[in-house]
Amino acid sequence: MKKPLNLPDFKNEDEERDYWSKINLADYYDPGDAVRISFPNLKPTSRSISIRLPEYLLNRIKEKANEINVPYQSLIKSSLRDQFLGE
Numbered sequence: 152m153k154k155p156l157n158l159p160d161f162k163n164e165d166e167e168r169d170y171w172s173k174i175n176l177a178d179y180y181d182p183g184d185a186v187r188i189s190f191p192n193l194k195p196t197s198r199s200i201s202i203r204l205p206e207y208l209l210n211r212i213k214e215k216a217n218e219i220n221v222p223y224q225s226l227i228k229s230s231l232r233d234q235f236l237g238e
Contacts, residue, residue: 153178153179153180153181155179156176156179156180209223212226212227
């Protein structure tokens with residue numbers, strides 16, 4: 152840690168935003184000060200997309216999802232995750 156960062160009391164968000172835009176945090180913190188933290192209950196954000204699939208493929212995915220008792224979109228997501236992230 153280089154020098155203490157004494158935060159003022161902000162009257163509003165605009166004042167706080169202005170404050171943070173004018174300071175350089177490198178003057179106050181060394182990269183070595185960083186501590187890894189974890190947020191185990193934080194859900195990743197998701198985004199809706201559109202994808203065109205042949206009808207026979209979508210029907211087969213829905214059938215397979217029904218066989219294993221999961222929503223078909225969850226099956227698609229887990230299959231993509233496994234394929235691309237190896238989980």
